[in-house]
Amino acid sequence: MTGEFARAAIVSVGNELLFGETVNTNAAWLGRALAEKGIAVSCGYTVGDSRTSIQDAVWRATRSADLVLISGGLGPTEDDITRNAVADLFERPLQSNEKLLAKLRDRFHAHGYREFPETNLSQVEVPEGAIVLDNPNGTAPGLAFEEDSTLVVMLPGVPRELHGIFLGDLSALLEEWLGDRMAPVHHRMLHTTGVPESRLAELIEEAISSDSAFASVLSEVSLAYLPDLRGVDLRITSRSVSTEEAKASLDRAEEELDTQIARWRYHAISGDIVESVSDALKDLGLMLAVAESCTGGLVTKRLTDHPGASTSFVGGVIAYDDSVKVSALDVSQQDLSQFGAVSEVVAIQMALGASKRLGSDVGLAVTGVAGPGGGTKEKPVGRVWFAVVLNGEERTCSVDFLGDRDAVRERAAQAALAMLLRTL
Amino acid sequence: MTGEFARAAIVSVGNELLFGETVNTNAAWLGRALAEKGIAVSCGYTVGDSRTSIQDAVWRATRSADLVLISGGLGPTEDDITRNAVADLFERPLQSNEKLLAKLRDRFHAHGYREFPETNLSQVEVPEGAIVLDNPNGTAPGLAFEEDSTLVVMLPGVPRELHGIFLGDLSALLEEWLGDRMAPVHHRMLHTTGVPESRLAELIEEAISSDSAFASVLSEVSLAYLPDLRGVDLRITSRSVSTEEAKASLDRAEEELDTQIARWRYHAISGDIVESVSDALKDLGLMLAVAESCTGGLVTKRLTDHPGASTSFVGGVIAYDDSVKVSALDVSQQDLSQFGAVSEVVAIQMALGASKRLGSDVGLAVTGVAGPGGGTKEKPVGRVWFAVVLNGEERTCSVDFLGDRDAVRERAAQAALAMLLRTL
Numbered sequence: 053m054t055g056e057f058a059r060a061a062i063v064s065v066g067n068e069l070l071f072g073e074t075v076n077t078n079a080a081w082l083g084r085a086l087a088e089k090g091i092a093v094s095c096g097y098t099v100g101d102s103r104t105s106i107q108d109a110v111w112r113a114t115r116s117a118d119l120v121l122i123s124g125g126l127g128p129t130e131d132d133i134t135r136n137a138v139a140d141l142f143e144r145p146l147q148s149n150e151k152l153l154a155k156l157r158d159r160f161h162a163h164g165y166r167e168f169p170e171t172n173l174s175q176v177e178v179p180e181g182a183i184v185l186d187n188p189n190g191t192a193p194g195l196a197f198e199e200d201s202t203l204v205v206m207l208p209g210v211p212r213e214l215h216g217i218f219l220g221d222l223s224a225l226l227e228e229w230l231g232d233r234m235a236p237v238h239h240r241m242l243h244t245t246g247v248p249e250s251r252l253a254e255l256i257e258e259a260i261s262s263d264s265a266f267a268s269v270l271s272e273v274s275l276a277y278l279p280d281l282r283g284v285d286l287r288i289t290s291r292s293v294s295t296e297e298a299k300a301s302l303d304r305a306e307e308e309l310d311t312q313i314a315r316w317r318y319h320a321i322s323g324d325i326v327e328s329v330s331d332a333l334k335d336l337g338l339m340l341a342v343a344e345s346c347t348g349g350l351v352t353k354r355l356t357d358h359p360g361a362s363t364s365f366v367g368g369v370i371a372y373d374d375s376v377k378v379s380a381l382d383v384s385q386q387d388l389s390q391f392g393a394v395s396e397v398v399a400i401q402m403a404l405g406a407s408k409r410l411g412s413d414v415g416l417a418v419t420g421v422a423g424p425g426g427g428t429k430e431k432p433v434g435r436v437w438f439a440v441v442l443n444g445e446e447r448t449c450s451v452d453f454l455g456d457r458d459a460v461r462e463r464a465a466q467a468a469l470a471m472l473l474r475t476l
Numbered sequence: 477m478t479g480e481f482a483r484a485a486i487v488s489v490g491n492e493l494l495f496g497e498t499v500n501t502n503a504a505w506l507g508r509a510l511a512e513k514g515i516a517v518s519c520g521y522t523v524g525d526s527r528t529s530i531q532d533a534v535w536r537a538t539r540s541a542d543l544v545l546i547s548g549g550l551g552p553t554e555d556d557i558t559r560n561a562v563a564d565l566f567e568r569p570l571q572s573n574e575k576l577l578a579k580l581r582d583r584f585h586a587h588g589y590r591e592f593p594e595t596n597l598s599q600v601e602v603p604e605g606a607i608v609l610d611n612p613n614g615t616a617p618g619l620a621f622e623e624d625s626t627l628v629v630m631l632p633g634v635p636r637e638l639h640g641i642f643l644g645d646l647s648a649l650l651e652e653w654l655g656d657r658m659a660p661v662h663h664r665m666l667h668t669t670g671v672p673e674s675r676l677a678e679l680i681e682e683a684i685s686s687d688s689a690f691a692s693v694l695s696e697v698s699l700a701y702l703p704d705l706r707g708v709d710l711r712i713t714s715r716s717v718s719t720e721e722a723k724a725s726l727d728r729a730e731e732e733l734d735t736q737i738a739r740w741r742y743h744a745i746s747g748d749i750v751e752s753v754s755d756a757l758k759d760l761g762l763m764l765a766v767a768e769s770c771t772g773g774l775v776t777k778r779l780t781d782h783p784g785a786s787t788s789f790v791g792g793v794i795a796y797d798d799s800v801k802v803s804a805l806d807v808s809q810q811d812l813s814q815f816g817a818v819s820e821v822v823a824i825q826m827a828l829g830a831s832k833r834l835g836s837d838v839g840l841a842v843t844g845v846a847g848p849g850g851g852t853k854e855k856p857v858g859r860v861w862f863a864v865v866l867n868g869e870e871r872t873c874s875v876d877f878l879g880d881r882d883a884v885r886e887r888a889a890q891a892a893l894a895m896l897l898r899t900l
Contacts, residue, residue: 062522071506071661072515073711076500079522093494096485096522098503101772105519128674129701130681169674189879191674208574209704212883275491286509342794348780349773352794356772359848359881367800369774369793370766376791376834380804384486410800424783457783 058233059094060086063111065124065134067100078214083418085218088233089226091119100126106137114202118230124209126192128171134206135177135195144179144200152176152184156191156228185221189213203229212309214219228364238290238298242309243323244316245283245470253277255312269308272301281455281462285323286313318473325469326354332476333364333414338442340472341412342368343381343402345393345419346436350465366412371402381405394420394431396448397463407441414476415441420453422460436464440475447475478735481659484510484517487536489548489558490633491524499658502547502638509642513650514658515543525549530561532615538626542654548633550616552596558630559601566623568603576600580615583762609645618646627653634794637746662714662722664730667747668740669707669894676708677701679736693732696725705879705886709747710737742897749893750778756900757786757838759787762866765836766792767805767826769817769843770860790836795826805829818855820872823863831865838900839865842892844877846884860888864899 062082068074076098083093084228094117097109106125113120125134139146160169175192178184185194185205190213195206205222207214226234234378245251256275260267272292278285288305290298310317320327342352342365352368369380374393377383383401391397399417407415420436427433434453437444451467453460486506492498500522507517518541518764521533530549537544545597549558563570577600584596599616602608609618609629614637619630629646631638650658668676680699684691696716702709712729714722734741744751757764766776766789776792793804801807807825815821823841831839844860858877863870875891877884 064520067700069504070507070520071511072504072509072517073663073702075504080496080499081495083494084497087495093496094524095533096494096520098520098522127701127703129677131700162876162878169672169678171674190884222520259584279881339797341800344773347777349768349776349792349794352773352796353771353777356794356796357882357885359490360847366797367794367804368773368796369804370773370780370791372776372780372786372792373763373790373834380791380793380834410797410804422783433624438893458781 056233057235058091058118058230059116060091060121061117062093062096063106063109063113063122064096064098065101065122066210067131069098069253070100074300078209078211081211081215081249082121082123082218086119086121087236088239089223089274091226091230092235101131101133103137105232107141109372110138110141110204114199114204118202119226119232120202120204121204121207123214126175126195126206126208127432128175128191129168132174135174135179138204138206139179142179142197142204144181144197146177146179148173149176149178152178152193159191179295183225185217185225187213188220189216189402193217193444194383215417230381232439236291236293236295236298238292238295238302240288240302240306241323242286242288242306242313242321243283243318243325244261244286244313245318245325245466247313247316249279249284252286252313252316256309259308259312266311269301269304273305275305281459282325282466283316294458308457318470322358323356324358325466325473326358329355329362329469329473329476330358332473336476338364338413338476339411340365340414340416341382341406341410343406343417344368344370345372345377345402346422347418347420347445347465347468348372348422349459350469351416351418354465366410367408369409377394377402377405381409392431392436394437396437396439396450399437400441400446403439403441403446413442414472415439416468416472418464420464422457422464424457434460436460436467438464438468438471440472443474447471469473480657482515482542482654482657483540484543484545485514485541487533487537487544487546488520488633489525489532489546490528493522493548494524499508502633502635504750505635505639506545506547506642506752507891510543510545511661513647514660515650515654516659516661518872525557525824527557527561530558531565534562534565534628540624542657543650544626544628545631546629547631547638550599550619550630550632551634552599552615556598559598559603562628562630562666563603566603566621566628568605568621570603571600572597573600573602573608576602583615599706607632607649609641609649611637611641612644613640617641620646620649620734640710658718659715659717659723662719662726664712665747666710666712666725666730666733666737667742667744667749668710668737669709669742669749669890671708671737671740673701673703673708676710676737676740680733683732683736690732690735693725695730697729699729699733705883706749706890707740742894746782748778748782749890749897750782753779753893753897753900754782754784754788756897760900762837763835764789764840765830765834765840767830767839767841768792768794769796769826770846771844771885771889771892772796772846774885775840775842775892778889778893790834793830793833801826801829805833807861816855818845818859818861820861820863820874823861823872824870826867827863827865827870837866838896839863840892840896842888844882844884844888846888848881858884858892860884861887862892862895863895871895 402417423433826841827839847857
């Protein structure tokens with residue numbers, strides 16, 4: 053199979069995908085990851101844990117694509133038959149790989165197993181002539197071999213294992229194998245939070261129609277709006293073949309867009325506003341303490357998702373029950389009764405309490421009605437109060453969020469971090 | 477295509493599915509909806525907005541299935557080419573349908589449109605001999621016709637429109653057309669945590685080979701292992717036509733499997749162990765407080781993911797920095813220095829401190845090394861200590877978890893909840 057640019061086919065294996073018990077997020081993830089590399093997916097197959105179905109789909113895929121990614125069915129159990137089915141299809145006998153065996157033994161011993169589970173032996177078997185792709189997050193490695201000038205790759209179905217292999221060994225292999233046949237695509241992400249997609253689109257379209265310079269710069273790139281519960285990312289894409297040209301047009305586009313979105317924009321390589329918050333705290337040499345009610349630990353969880361958070365985060369108090377707001381955060385029982393837990397007064401006292409009790413420079417507090425129950429006419433579901441205290445200064449704000457419990461909690465945690473970042 | 481039971485194939489159309497900009501939830505939804513009717517999906521195809529790709533996939537699907545569901549590409553815009561591609565493939569000329577035209581006109585007038593958008597005219601075109609399936613939620617109807625004793629159905633890709641048509645006209649059509657050939661599928665999920673997939677498989681395979689009663693009961697059903705970071709679900713499936721028989725064989729299989737997995741099993745309709753923990757606390761009338769270090773709020777976050785958690789959860793202290801372990805949880809500074817934060821002594825004091833300070837019956841504590849940094853020879857990355865205190869009784873355990881920071885935290889939070897559940 054040849055052509056100017058490489059084309060890929062994806063074969064997803066698993067009865068749970070056919071029965072719909074699992075949504076096939078792997079295929080979407082691979083589609084995006086390949087598109088970023090400039091490899092287009094031309095078709096996808098979903099098959100059950102059946103030898104003939106797997107072989108039929110893989111055989112068809114290899115005849116129409118330069119790259120075939122097969123995901124799922126590499127686990128240690130009986131219903132994991134992809135390895136054998138594919139090895140037999142291409143008449144590549146399976147051979148036990150000594151390095152893998154040793155690695156797997158170590159892994160299990162590290163895990164405190166005396167004896168090595170027989171069932172895992174299948175995971176060290178490698179089709180003749182196949183390259184082993186390291187799995188940083190599990191026991192089943194990726195396997196790759198060339199067949200009729202098509203690269204055939206087997207990946208485990210567990211998302212984080214599939215991601216780990218793709219971003220590691222497989223990326224390197226694809227560069228080496230298809231490097232000259234990838235249609236270059238250059239992306240840049242601008243992150244915003246606290247503004248709806250429709251409002252952003254409106255502002256940008258107004259600028260395009262009213263400002264010809266803005267319009268011509270934007271015409272060099274394509275713009276995608278990627279909204280989720282935490283905010284809206286703008287993805288600028290240049291398809292210019294020269295990397296320098298691409299960088300130049302992305303720079304120009306970013307500069308123009310910034311005039312419209314600066315208010316809501318934050319800078320984070322990871323895309324996570326926690327990165328910006330953490331950087332700001334470090335730069336200012338400030339320590340943070342958090343008091344959460346409705347978000348129930350989501351803010352502190354996010355703050356500690358990234359290693360090294362400890363350098364600027366001391367800890368938090370999850371004051372889910374009002375009694376804890378009083379006992380652990382010194383919130384006034386009288387104010388609680390008078391103004392209620394979801395109020396500006398209580399938010400401030402929570403932030404002060406966290407900062408004082410845990411010994412930090414900055415205190416951040418979130419208290420609200422996550423729903424589905426607990427809403428009133430005065431305080432509807434989605435109403436959330438935020439407070440930040442820093443050197444005696446107090447900042448507060450309240451937002452009425454839309455959506456179900458998860459959405460309200462996710463949006464509230466993000467808004468709390470955004471408010472903290474702006475205060476800093 | 478014939479056979480005892482009807483088999484379906486799904487063809488999903490749309491570039492956005494191949495590029496991964498949209499996750500293919502329609503295929504999963506159709507898979508579940510068909511499984512409930514007793515129609516098994518035997519394979520799925522995903523193709524882009526390309527005439528030849530659509531025709532190729534549909535043609536293959538019709539040769540292997542009794543029912544072919546095609547979703548996407550029925551909209552009014554240029555890239556919606558499914559209707560034409562499929563009509564041409566089976567040489568069924570498109571004819572404008574008067575009823576549909578009238579209905580669409582009314583709809584647009586109802587929406588306040590003076591003139592009727594030309595672009596929508598394609599949506600009233602019906603392949604010769606096709607049945608029109610009413611779309612309660614949009615303008616593009618479903619279309620169905622028989623081809624070589626296979627039922628071919630086209631559905632719009634907008635989820636709520638696809639759902640509406642399936643649950644309405646299409647369900648009726650399927651009953652009528654395949655009623656006698658639907659094989660009901662009965663599933664049951666058994667949830668386990670704290671044991672690797674390979675170990676479960678080993679135990680069950682041993683029981684099968686050593687215990688003929690066990691083996692014969694298991695032979696009536698099929699068994700699938702569904703692992704993730706939180707544990708391994710066992711899915712037992714019976715395809716017996718009689719619901720009573722199916723229930724009986726699922727009961728027998730569950731009973732036998734329970735002899736092997738009881739130690740690690742928990743019961744939760746949602747599949748989330750938090751449900752079991754919450755139920756146990758309510759039954760015992762106990763209130764819980766949590767102290768977290770390495771999990772940084774993940775345990776409390778999970779406890780509050782579900783509404784009504786407040787009835788048995790007072791709150792938590794996220795003692796990320798050691799100073800907070802002392803100031804907010806009364807951990808002894810001397811023990812911290814002597815044994816370190818990741819130790820049995822400190823875990824117990826954290827659990828006691830949370831319970832005392834926040835005023836609860838039960839205290840749960842987690843302290844460990846999430847990594848990537850912070851590991852030592854004595855205390856490697858992944859080492860986590862857990863403690864539960866309840867009426868003066870103390871339970872502790874420590875586990876060395878594998879994986880990256882996210883994995884260690886996710887597994888540690890799950891293990892903490894599992895330990896709490898077992899103590900209760």
